[in-house]
Amino acid sequence: MSATATIRASAPAPAPGPAPGSPAGLNRRAVVVCLLLAVVTVVLGVVTITAGELGIALGDLPAVLAGNGTRAQEWVLLSNRLPRLLVAVGAGAAFAVSGSIFQSVTRNPLGSPDVIGLGAGAAAGAAAATLVAPDVVPVPIGALIGGLAAAAAVLLGAGRGFRAPYRMVVVGIAVGAMALAFVQLVLARTTQQEALQLAAWLNGSLQSRQWSDVATVAVSLLVLLPAALALTRRLQILEMGDDAATGLGVAPSLTRNLAIVVGVALTAAAVTVSGPIAFVALTGPQIARRLTGSSGPGMVAAACTGATVLVAADLLAQHGWWGTQYPVGVLTAGLGGIYLAFLLVHETRRGTA
Numbered sequence: 001m002s003a004t005a006t007i008r009a010s011a012p013a014p015a016p017g018p019a020p021g022s023p024a025g026l027n028r029r030a031v032v033v034c035l036l037l038a039v040v041t042v043v044l045g046v047v048t049i050t051a052g053e054l055g056i057a058l059g060d061l062p063a064v065l066a067g068n069g070t071r072a073q074e075w076v077l078l079s080n081r082l083p084r085l086l087v088a089v090g091a092g093a094a095f096a097v098s099g100s101i102f103q104s105v106t107r108n109p110l111g112s113p114d115v116i117g118l119g120a121g122a123a124a125g126a127a128a129a130t131l132v133a134p135d136v137v138p139v140p141i142g143a144l145i146g147g148l149a150a151a152a153a154v155l156l157g158a159g160r161g162f163r164a165p166y167r168m169v170v171v172g173i174a175v176g177a178m179a180l181a182f183v184q185l186v187l188a189r190t191t192q193q194e195a196l197q198l199a200a201w202l203n204g205s206l207q208s209r210q211w212s213d214v215a216t217v218a219v220s221l222l223v224l225l226p227a228a229l230a231l232t233r234r235l236q237i238l239e240m241g242d243d244a245a246t247g248l249g250v251a252p253s254l255t256r257n258l259a260i261v262v263g264v265a266l267t268a269a270a271v272t273v274s275g276p277i278a279f280v281a282l283t284g285p286q287i288a289r290r291l292t293g294s295s296g297p298g299m300v301a302a303a304c305t306g307a308t309v310l311v312a313a314d315l316l317a318q319h320g321w322w323g324t325q326y327p328v329g330v331l332t333a334g335l336g337g338i339y340l341a342f343l344l345v346h347e348t349r350r351g352t353a
Contacts, residue, residue, distance in 0.1 A: 030292040030301050037291075037304040041089065044311045049081045051319050056081075087209040087273050088314045088328075089307040090217035094270035095277065096284025096306020097228050097299050101263035103285050104235040105256050106168055109343060112282035113147075113267040116172025119281070120179035121150020122264075122271040123202060127186045131194060140216060143268040150175050151264050204277035204329020206314050213273040220269035227262045228299045235259060239295075277329045279336020280306055280313075286343070 050058050054076050056069070064073045099112040113119050125146015129137040157171035183202060187195045234255045238245045242252040267281070284306035285298070292301050310328070313335070317328040
């Protein structure tokens, strides 16, 4: 079977309803999975704060959290490790929810923002705002404009919009390449110091995050996550096809457009605080669906999974056995590439079965 047919055959089945006897809309397995993921994230967070030469001893951590630590311990916690950890949680959740939205809208497990060029578009917008038009356009607004421009380009280039998954992926790769070319152009026109800072950010890094970054991603999630949750049921119905959705009273175009705006805004928020970290948006929703046994968007489960994945990746990037720190985006790109290969092989086998 051709690649086109393989990708078309990968559309997820309609989501199952809640278990018999459970409250309406409540998936008990999903609740358990989310709670376990939250526990794992907290454990990984404690390890992140306590590990390494500058780490705070586990026994001292309660006193430092209560404001009774030394100045050095408080600096490590409040100015270094806690903002970085919270940005990892927020950005991971935002990437994964955005990925869940786009995979649901496109009915394609490859339809994540980074694969179809939206992350690169947001990065280009942020780069333009930072270096081409400094003090004119705020970086988050620049990232949002860049993401929306990339989404519009994919929408127009695919011909039939997001209803054509194969075309969308191919056009998205092209749009991502053009966006990265623009970023390279910006790099070439800046000073060496600015270029080094921008290059580090473009790799996807959580180093030197500040409380302003925490506030940016937190406010974005407070606004956009409820919007994504409000669209969950509509997206579940939309996965059954436009005709079925129309028959059930859901307007496909309106639902799709609203979801795209929310997804792009989440991607822009995450890219603004962490850079274009690769593959979290792709892997987070897919891991969540397999853990919960659900084929629907599962926004909360995706958010919890994305947060856990990015916190774990950042911990490994800081304290891996290789003895030096790397940008977390380098690590997720390597591991995500392996997962993407697995996903392609799995979907190809499904398509030829």
